[in-house]
Amino acid sequence: MWGAIHTILSKYDFQMTNYSPIHLELVPLLNRIRDPIPEKDLLKIVSDEDTAIIGEVKSVFPNVAHSFCVFHQLKNLTEKYLDIFGDIAKIPPLERELYELAKKLIFAETSIESSVYYQEVLELASRIKPSRASEKMIKYVKIFILRI
Secondary structure, three states: OOOOOOOOOOHHHHHHOOOOOOHHHHHHHHHHHHOOOOHHHOOEEEEOOOHHHHHHHHHHOOOOEEEEOHHHHHHHHHHHHHHHHOOHHHOOHHHHHHHHHHHHHHHOOOHHHHHHHHHHHHHHHHHOOOOHHHHHHHHHHHHHHHOO
16 A cells, blocks of 8 residues: 655765755756656655755656655744744744644645644734734745645
C-alpha cells in the first residue's frame, strides 16, 4: 500500500546550494531526484517554502504534489510572533488563540480540516484588532490555504 520514502538530499547537497538559490541552481539537484525515480512513483515532494524551489519543482515535476515542511511552516509562523512579542508567553490571549489556530491549520490532515481552521482564523481576526504579528500570520495562512 505505501511506497518507499526516499530521502535524496544529503549534507553535500546543502553545501552546494546557497540559502537563496535561483531556479537554475536547482535544476541539477532536482534532476538527481527525477533520474532514478520515475515521476509516476513520486507521490509528493516536500520542501521549505523557498520560491525558487516552488517554481523549479513545478517545472521538473509538473504532475507531482508539492507540499511544505511542517517544521519550516511552524518556524515561519512562530518567528512572526517572536519578532513582535519576543516570547510566546507574552502574546496576548486572543492573539495567542490566533497563533494556536494557525498551528492547527498547519497540522491539518485534510482540506476540510484546513478550511475549518482557516475560517476560524478569519472569524477571530475579524473580531479583534490584530497585532502586526497576527496580520503577518493572516497573510501567511491566506497564501498557505491557496496552495492546498
